[in-house]
Amino acid sequence: MADYSKRPIWQWIAIYAVVGVVIYGAVYLFFFNKSGYNTAPATSTTEVNPTLIEAQKRGEQVSVFLTPSGFVPVALIVKAGTTVSWLNQSGVTGNVSSAPHPTHTAYPPLNLGNFEAGKSISLTFNTPGTYKYHNHLTPSQSGSITVK
Numbered sequence: 001m002a003d004y005s006k007r008p009i010w011q012w013i014a015i016y017a018v019v020g021v022v023i024y025g026a027v028y029l030f031f032f033n034k035s036g037y038n039t040a041p042a043t044s045t046t047e048v049n050p051t052l053i054e055a056q057k058r059g060e061q062v063s064v065f066l067t068p069s070g071f072v073p074v075a076l077i078v079k080a081g082t083t084v085s086w087l088n089q090s091g092v093t094g095n096v097s098s099a100p101h102p103t104h105t106a107y108p109p110l111n112l113g114n115f116e117a118g119k120s121i122s123l124t125f126n127t128p129g130t131y132k133y134h135n136h137l138t139p140s141q142s143g144s145i146t147v148k
């Protein structure tokens with residue numbers, strides 16, 4: 001059995017330096033380097049889309065997109081009488097169900113169920129309030145509709 005306590009100090013420094021570089025590299029790749037990932041562009045709920053705002057004023061149809069990273073926009077404010085359509089652009093089957101997960105009891109009309117990639121589902125919101133929902137198949141993907 002080798003006696004590691006008799007190694008020269010410079011070998012210990014080299015070992016710790018290599019281990020440090022490996023750990024630093026792993027942390028950097030995991031937390032900071034996102035260039036190699038295919039992610040949807042970040043969308044802020046404060047961005048102004050004139051077409052969306054005009055549709056909201058008229059109480060028309062507004063779209064929410066289900067992407068691989070979740071719902072876009074995450075939060076939506078609409079006028080009563082607006083129809084919200086969820087368009088599945090995630091590449092896999094999605095789901096729209098009311099909060100909370102897994103019981104879906106907050107607003108049962110919002111339990112729209114599964115919809116295939118490339119398809120859409122819709123609901124008209126007539127009553128003011130805030131309605132939270134999620135993708136039951138990927139519960140970390142959630143959103144909300146506020147009806148004024």
